Amino acid sequence: MAQSYKIMTVYNTPMADSTSKTNNARFIKDLRRRDPGAVTELYNTYADRIYSLVFHQVGRNHEVAQDIVQETFVAALKSVAKFRNQSKVYTWLCSIANNKVSDFYRRQKRQAKYQTMEALEADQIGEETLATDFAETEERQADARQALSSLPLHYRQVLILKYVEEMPVLQISKIMGRSPKSIEGLLTRARKELRAKLAIPSEG
């Protein structure tokens, strides 16, 4: 079924209008009917964005990110009937992805496993660093990357959603299932923690 949902991507901008909302509703309806065209459109529009979001939340580990993105899309297809069309599709997908990332970390009970991930990340950072001409900037970024990775997951998630995805607090609150006031508090604490990590040289 070759349908176009191009206006849907417009809906995912702050300047959504009633036409795009209608189109979005049609898109969701088609997704509920498991229309292959709608599923392909969902994948084409959001796979890269969700991947990027998850990738940075899981310490830049490609394998883990791939597993979580797959779980996210499968869960989205299963739960599309519950989607009320009150939030943007991207917000809904981010919410599922965030929960999947949290599930992943809950499964990581052994500290050794987490350390292995950090070692992998350090390897990747090392490889990327070789390619740059701006050693100082790279060093600063590597420090920041390490600081971000060492933050508690909910701090990392809120910082990425706010500053990388540039989402408003209300949208973040929908994704993280908290009140906007709670998100503001979380952001304050996360910023403070990140600043502290960057100001204090890491031991070893």
Add this chain to the structure above:
Amino acid sequence: MTDLTGEDEMKELLKSVCPPAVPSPEFKDQLLQDLTRRVEGLTRPRWRQPKVGASIAAAVISAAIGYGIWLGQAVEATLLP
């Protein structure tokens, strides 16, 4: 040390640390195939879905075996004086 006094500095730093990551084409192909397969599975008529189909098949086979046994006994009873 990084100066993170303002929102803009924080945004600049985090954006530089978290540039857009692109999944591998192999993964994307596999994901699309997986989603398509799952959708096809979910949109089959109920009786064609694996669990329902297997249950129906098991019921039909059980009925056939039961009928065979009953028929055997009935024939035996007819033939014997």
